[in-house]
Amino acid sequence: MSAYLVAIGTFVGIYALLALGLNVQWGFTGLVNLGHVGFFAMGAYSTALLTVHGAPFALGLAAAIVMSACLGAFVAMTTLRLKEDFLTIVTLGFSEIFRLFLINEDWLTRGANGITGIPRPWRSFFSQGYELFYLCLISAVVLIVYLILERIRRSPYGRVLRAIREDDEIASVAGKNVFRFKVQAFTLGAAIAGLAGFLYAHYITYVSPDTFVPALTIYVWVALIAGGSGNNRGAILGAFVLMGFLEGARFVKDFIPFLTDVRLAAAREIIVGLALILLMFYKQEGLLPEERSKSLV
Amino acid sequence: MLLSLLQFFFNGLISGGILALPAIGFSLLYKILRFPNFAFGSYLTCGAYAALFVNETLGQPILLAFVAAMATTALIGVAVDQGAFRRLRRRRPLTLAIVSIGASFILENTVRFIWGGGLQHYRLPVYRDITLGGIHMGKEQITILGIASFFMVLVQALLQRTRLGKAMRALADNPQLAEIKGIDTERIILLTSGIGGALAGASGVFLGVDTVIDPLMGFNLILSVFAGAILGGIGSAKGAMAGALVIGLAEEISLIVLPSTYKSALGLGIIILILILRPSGFVRN
Numbered sequence: 230m231s232a233y234l235v236a237i238g239t240f241v242g243i244y245a246l247l248a249l250g251l252n253v254q255w256g257f258t259g260l261v262n263l264g265h266v267g268f269f270a271m272g273a274y275s276t277a278l279l280t281v282h283g284a285p286f287a288l289g290l291a292a293a294i295v296m297s298a299c300l301g302a303f304v305a306m307t308t309l310r311l312k313e314d315f316l317t318i319v320t321l322g323f324s325e326i327f328r329l330f331l332i333n334e335d336w337l338t339r340g341a342n343g344i345t346g347i348p349r350p351w352r353s354f355f356s357q358g359y360e361l362f363y364l365c366l367i368s369a370v371v372l373i374v375y376l377i378l379e380r381i382r383r384s385p386y387g388r389v390l391r392a393i394r395e396d397d398e399i400a401s402v403a404g405k406n407v408f409r410f411k412v413q414a415f416t417l418g419a420a421i422a423g424l425a426g427f428l429y430a431h432y433i434t435y436v437s438p439d440t441f442v443p444a445l446t447i448y449v450w451v452a453l454i455a456g457g458s459g460n461n462r463g464a465i466l467g468a469f470v471l472m473g474f475l476e477g478a479r480f481v482k483d484f485i486p487f488l489t490d491v492r493l494a495a496a497r498e499i500i501v502g503l504a505l506i507l508l509m510f511y512k513q514e515g516l517l518p519e520e521r522s523k524s525l526v
Numbered sequence: 527m528l529l530s531l532l533q534f535f536f537n538g539l540i541s542g543g544i545l546a547l548p549a550i551g552f553s554l555l556y557k558i559l560r561f562p563n564f565a566f567g568s569y570l571t572c573g574a575y576a577a578l579f580v581n582e583t584l585g586q587p588i589l590l591a592f593v594a595a596m597a598t599t600a601l602i603g604v605a606v607d608q609g610a611f612r613r614l615r616r617r618r619p620l621t622l623a624i625v626s627i628g629a630s631f632i633l634e635n636t637v638r639f640i641w642g643g644g645l646q647h648y649r650l651p652v653y654r655d656i657t658l659g660g661i662h663m664g665k666e667q668i669t670i671l672g673i674a675s676f677f678m679v680l681v682q683a684l685l686q687r688t689r690l691g692k693a694m695r696a697l698a699d700n701p702q703l704a705e706i707k708g709i710d711t712e713r714i715i716l717l718t719s720g721i722g723g724a725l726a727g728a729s730g731v732f733l734g735v736d737t738v739i740d741p742l743m744g745f746n747l748i749l750s751v752f753a754g755a756i757l758g759g760i761g762s763a764k765g766a767m768a769g770a771l772v773i774g775l776a777e778e779i780s781l782i783v784l785p786s787t788y789k790s791a792l793g794l795g796i797i798i799l800i801l802i803l804r805p806s807g808f809v810r811n
Binding site: 261263307308311312313314315316317318319321322323325326329330332333443444447450489491492494495496498499501502503504505506509510513 | 556560561564610614617618620621623624625628629630631632634635638643756785788790791794795797801802
């Protein structure tokens with residue numbers, strides 16, 4: 230049981246990072262991103278490809294963050310001038326193209342088989358309790374990212390991002406280079422997703438294109454909206470709520486004997502879909518709504 | 527080489543025909559409601575499985591199954607609109623797009639819950655392929671093309687010649703003006719949702735007849751449908767038909783040089799290029 234809780238905790242940490250990244254884009258700045266999973270995949274694959282060939286973890290980490298950031302900057306620069314409705318299609322499309330790339334270019338990515346045997350950092354120091362160590366590592370990373378993002382949120386820079394979210398024309402009239410801020414915020418969010426990808430790849434020790442489907446992006450949206458978009462603590466809380474949804478279905482299995490694994494997985498997705506719709510109906514501000522800064526006037 | 531090119535061209539025509547019907551429905555609804563409905567792919571899937579139920583479980587002929595599928599997905603289209611979208615009419619496009627993905631999760635996984643994740647086939651009478659000038663054509667494929675063309679003409683006639691069609695076009699053109707002129711917006715949205723659902727369901731059966739039935743079939747097609755609709759200019763039925771045909775042809779002909787897994791990436795690539803170069807599409811009414 231405690232091994233199970235440690236594993237769940239680790240996934241909460243990974244979802245928390247993904248939700249924090251999306252929060253910079255959507256929560257702070259109001260940027261649409263239905264392709265978040267693409268940046269997560271970029272991070273996971275970047276480090277996997279390097280470290281299975283013996284590169285040091287530090288290099289894998291740097292590559293995961295830098296490559297996802299570059300992909301984020303590229304997507305932002307090519308698409309952010311589009312209207313919101315088109316952005317939903319294009320960002321989701323980008324992540325799908327990237328997944329198809331991972332499946333097809335097997336000379337680089339080993340295709341649909343994925344990459345196995347990804348090493349785990351500092352594994353040899355532990356005869357037991359490694360999983361618990363990894364949970365602590367992830368929690369520490371989440372804490373650090375949270376503190377950095379809180380700092381950004383409270384800074385004048387964060388205020389500009391919020392101003393862009395509320396009305397980018399006014400921000401632009403006020404002399405802010407709106408496009409540059411948007412690209413920076415999108416890039417930062419993508420880099421955090423890449424960091425999550427790094428932690429995921431070295432935890433699971435295996436990556437394959439099957440993991441990085443659009444549904445994962447939607448899970449992160451559920452987490453962020455449930456927790457409270459615009460609020461970093463909300464993003465982290467949302468990751469817990471999401472895992473509650475996802476794992477809760479597992480316990481239902483004990484009560485309903487006819488539930489096969491396929492049906493269980495289907496029921497899980499139905500619950501997530503329902504939760505998403507109900508959240509949008511009744512609780513769009515989330516469990517921990519964003520604190521509105523006090524007006525100066 | 528020329529012969530194989532012709533074969534690819536014929537296959538592209540079939541793909542285009544399959545894409546065209548949902549592209550029309552998607553495009554009209556997008557124009558009226560101003561958000562991309564990601565649940566369209568799952569309407570397709572639901573149509574294919576509804577027909578499977580009638581054809582396989584009830585043992586009825588495929589044509590009857592086809593009609594039943596269209597009726598089912600018309601109802602699903604209306605139910606999703608009334609149950610999920612109606613409360614959110616004035617919310618921003620992102621909210622509605624996300625809700626439509628939520629609806630699509632529910633529909634697709636209901637199918638998976640009932641029928642499982644495996645590949646399935648209809649019970650069809652077996653015909654020998656026709657070979658005309660060296661091109662292989664299945665009898666089913668020719669039927670698909672025929673029925674798809676029939677519905678395209680029907681939709682076009684509906685839009686151009688009936689009061690309902692006029693009201694639909696007016697609403698798509700300028701919702702405020704249409705409302706002032708006394709058009710019952712909610713009624714038109716309801717009917718358009720139903721028609722869009724029915725068209726998507728029809729296409730799901732086509733796809734199931736032409737290839738296989740599986741829970742992801744609709745999702746795998748959705749980006750090509752979007753590409754066709756956007757290429758044709760959102761809100762134009764004629765444009766969506768032409769756009770879907772171009773996407774279908776481009777995807778099949780691309781198989782000469784690209785591996786087949788990149789097929790749906792091609793549609794996406796085209797979407798991104800169009801949106802960046804010409805956000806309003808290529809066809810003008």
